[in-house]
Amino acid sequence: MVQLCIDIGGTKTAFGLLNKDGVLVWSDRMPTRKHVIGLRDMLKEILSMSPEPICPVIGMAVPGKLLGPRYDVAPGTGVQLGDLEGLSLLDIFMPVVPSWFSLFLINDALAQFAGGVVQLGLDRFKNKKVVYLGPGTGLGGGVAWVSPTGTIAFHTDGHFFDVMVPDEKSGGLVMAEDVLSGRGIMARGGVDIALLKRVFVSVILQIHAGKFKKAKDQWPDADCAYVKDITEFVIGGSVGTKLEGLFEAVSKALPDFIHLHRIPDSDVAALIGLGFLMNQDASLRCDN
Numbered sequence: 169m170v171q172l173c174i175d176i177g178g179t180k181t182a183f184g185l186l187n188k189d190g191v192l193v194w195s196d197r198m199p200t201r202k203h204v205i206g207l208r209d210m211l212k213e214i215l216s217m218s219p220e221p222i223c224p225v226i227g228m229a230v231p232g233k234l235l236g237p238r239y240d241v242a243p244g245t246g247v248q249l250g251d252l253e254g255l256s257l258l259d260i261f262m263p264v265v266p267s268w269f270s271l272f273l274i275n276d277a278l279a280q281f282a283g284g285v286v287q288l289g290l291d292r293f294k295n296k297k298v299v300y301l302g303p304g305t306g307l308g309g310g311v312a313w314v315s316p317t318g319t320i321a322f323h324t325d326g327h328f329f330d331v332m333v334p335d336e337k338s339g340g341l342v343m344a345e346d347v348l349s350g351r352g353i354m355a356r357g358g359v360d361i362a363l364l365k366r367v368f369v370s371v372i373l374q375i376h377a378g379k380f381k382k383a384k385d386q387w388p389d390a391d392c393a394y395v396k397d398i399t400e401f402v403i404g405g406s407v408g409t410k411l412e413g414l415f416e417a418v419s420k421a422l423p424d425f426i427h428l429h430r431i432p433d434s435d436v437a438a439l440i441g442l443g444f445l446m447n448q449d450a451s452l453r454c455d456n
Contacts, residue, residue: 169221170185170187170193171222172214172222172223173186173229173439173442174226175438176207177231177304177305178305180198181197181210182436183217184196184436185219186440190286192436196217198214202248203250203252204250207250207260207261208260211261212264215265226269226271227271227274227439227443228257228442229278230273230275232245232275238256238257238258238259241256241257248306272446274445275326278322278441279438280308281308281310281402282444282445283438283441284402287431287440288431290318293400294318295314297311298312298313298314299375299395301368301401301404302404302434303408304350304406304407305350307345308329309328310326311326319448320444320448323394325385327385328375329343332383344367348368348371349407350407361411365414372422372426375398376395376396376399378392378397379392399425400427401429403428404431404437409430
């Protein structure tokens with residue numbers, strides 16, 4: 169059997185089948201349908217489109233911070249999918265899947281993070297802490313430890329979207345996501361590579377220093393200490409990987425001791441990451 173993985177984004181949803189080796193053997197995409205009814209209808213359609221039988225564990229990557237065993241959407245997060253605040257993703261999705269199926273749900277940035285590390289080659293990250301920044305519709309983020317054996321373990325809440333950066337228009341501070349995201353770019357009237365570079369560099373250097381002010385959820389001191397001195401940064405998201413000249417500009421502006429890596433194919437990274445994370449957990453593996 170193959171593994172069905174689904175990456176639900178703010179504008180489009182990608183889905184595909186991975187074989188036992190984690191290779192994507194079929195994929196497709198559709199515009200994201202929002203709110204409870206739209207999400208349920210979309211999942212039903214995706215299930216009906218699969219060209220072959222699938223394992224009874226479905227991997228799903230979704231925007232937002234997920235809390236507890238029923239994957240409740242934390243207040244103020246996941247707004248790209250409509251008004252889901254306080255709702256359980258299990259309660260939303262389980263009614264439309266067969267009763268013998270289960271769901272593995274994770275934040276979409278973390279799924280793309282894992283897939284990007286796999287695409288780039290696990291060996292280069294083994295025994296290291298790694299930070300992921302993924303500016304797309306919003307600004308995804310994550311922090312992980314890649315063990316000497318190549319397992320990926322996430323640490324901290326991973327969110328950097330609300331790190332405060334200088335705002336050249338007002339002379340004050342704004343959240344990084346208000347500049348470094350598709351939504352921020354549109355709100356400011358178009359692409360300004362120089363501005364995006366400055367904000368990107370500011371966020372990376374603040375993380376490396378382990379000192380940053382956040383607009384919403386200030387991290388505990390232990391989490392700030394955990395990211396201090398990290399030198400491996402993986403860049404993903406549609407803005408981070410497809411906006412011509414941005415990655416190169418940021419790379420040149422950073423000190424030599426910080427290593428910047430760009431995900432080769434951000435369109436499928438989350439699907440690959442979902443398959444990897446599920447197969448790394450023996451309880452979620454399908455009998456292939």
